[in-house]
Amino acid sequence: MNKQPPMIPLVKVAMPPRDVLMPALESVLYGGVIAEGEHVYSFEAAFSELFGLPGTLATSSGTGALHIAFELAGAGVGTEIITTSMTAEPTNTTILQTGAVPVFADVNPRTGNIDPASVESLLTERTKAICAVHYAGYPVELGELRQVADRHGVVLIEDCAHALGARFKGRSVGAFGDSAIFSFQAIKHMTTIDGGALTLKNQTQVPEAKRLRWFGLTKGVPRTEVDIVRPGYKYNMHNVAGLLGQLQLRGIDTLLNRHVSNGRFYDERFASVPGLAPAAIPDGAEPTYWLYTLLAEDSDDVERRLASIGVMASKLHRPNHYHSVFAPYRRPMPGLDEFYRKLVHIPCGWWVSDEDRERIVDALAKG
Numbered sequence: 001m002n003k004q005p006p007m008i009p010l011v012k013v014a015m016p017p018r019d020v021l022m023p024a025l026e027s028v029l030y031g032g033v034i035a036e037g038e039h040v041y042s043f044e045a046a047f048s049e050l051f052g053l054p055g056t057l058a059t060s061s062g063t064g065a066l067h068i069a070f071e072l073a074g075a076g077v078g079t080e081i082i083t084t085s086m087t088a089e090p091t092n093t094t095i096l097q098t099g100a101v102p103v104f105a106d107v108n109p110r111t112g113n114i115d116p117a118s119v120e121s122l123l124t125e126r127t128k129a130i131c132a133v134h135y136a137g138y139p140v141e142l143g144e145l146r147q148v149a150d151r152h153g154v155v156l157i158e159d160c161a162h163a164l165g166a167r168f169k170g171r172s173v174g175a176f177g178d179s180a181i182f183s184f185q186a187i188k189h190m191t192t193i194d195g196g197a198l199t200l201k202n203q204t205q206v207p208e209a210k211r212l213r214w215f216g217l218t219k220g221v222p223r224t225e226v227d228i229v230r231p232g233y234k235y236n237m238h239n240v241a242g243l244l245g246q247l248q249l250r251g252i253d254t255l256l257n258r259h260v261s262n263g264r265f266y267d268e269r270f271a272s273v274p275g276l277a278p279a280a281i282p283d284g285a286e287p288t289y290w291l292y293t294l295l296a297e298d299s300d301d302v303e304r305r306l307a308s309i310g311v312m313a314s315k316l317h318r319p320n321h322y323h324s325v326f327a328p329y330r331r332p333m334p335g336l337d338e339f340y341r342k343l344v345h346i347p348c349g350w351w352v353s354d355e356d357r358e359r360i361v362d363a364l365a366k367g
């Protein structure tokens with residue numbers, strides 16, 4: 001029987017080379033300190049340095065980091081967070097977790113990202129924060145959004161879970177928000193198996209964020225001497241993930257560069273294919289294309305054509321307001337409806353070779 005080659009996937013786990021990873025893992029696993037410790041703090045420092053983002057706190061997940069960010073912004077019962085439905089669910093389930101109301105702003109139909117004008121129209125005196133997701137790794141129009149947040153005195157939180165290394169006007173995403181979060185879950189650009197990071201612009205918030213990360217306690221102070229005044233969570237990163245994170249950062253440029261090379265190749269080639277359009281990229285934005293976003297008049301046809309040559313393609317996410325739990329917060333979002341109808345993600349990561357990407361373009365450019 002002919003064995004079919006495996007499909008080219010949309011997402012893939014990236015691990016450091018075995019000969020580097022295994023001895024390092026062994027040393028941490030048998031080193032006596034596997035909980036939060038020096039490997040986590042070294043990872044935080046390396047992350048801050050590489051992306052120019054001060055105040056990095058490593059967490060057990062991006063979701064945990066988001067929860068802390070929302071709490072620091074004052075989210076709770078009786079408050080509102082302006083957010084996007086075009087994201088993975090944790091962006092918005094976390095808002096519900098705080099007791100706040102998620103207010104869904106519309107998105108730009110050409111990018112899938114939150115539309116600053118829609119955000120501005122939804123601000124009320126109950127708004128505590130705006131949450132902007134750099135969907136699929138394409139930066140939001142951060143200049144305008146920062147201005148909206150400043151005009152109204154609300155916090156801007158960047159959800160950079162898809163956008164590690166992406167830049168806007170020469171600076172890393174995460175540098176524009178009052179806080180930002182990253183995810184190192186299994187299939188992101190970079191994984192610590194599960195893990196995340198919170199970055200904070202205002203360094204005076206760091207001690208409170210650390211307490212929220214760890215039950216409300218302060219690390220390093222004997223438990224017999226601390227008093228919890230605000231309950232925190234168990235969102236800290238452990239040393240095994242911290243060490244893996246450090247090793248991953250050493251190779252991250254190579255991986256990101258390949259995502260970018262493939263993304264730019266598609267941007268150029270799909271620009272002239274009738275019925276297809278690359279997602280728009282705002283002036284000054286440099287995406288890192290966690291997923292490649294193609295907008296197609298017939299997205300099912302794109303999926304079928306790629307399946308026939310052994311390549312996965314899909315919409316991947318479900319706008320969050322489609323879920324029953326968000327039904328009370330549904331509102332008309334014509335931009336999102338248009339974006340989602342046309343959306344199809346195609347493989348673009350480090351595992352897509354020059355030959356693969358040519359085959360993908362050829363299969364879709366055929367009349």
Ligand SMILES: Cc1ncc(COP(=O)(O)O)c(C=O)c1O
Nearest residue numbers: 061062063088090161183184185
């Ligand atoms: C946009 C977005 N935000 C937040 C998260 C949460 O990250 P994590 O899975 O690390 O908790 C994810 C990941 O699934 C995500 O895609």
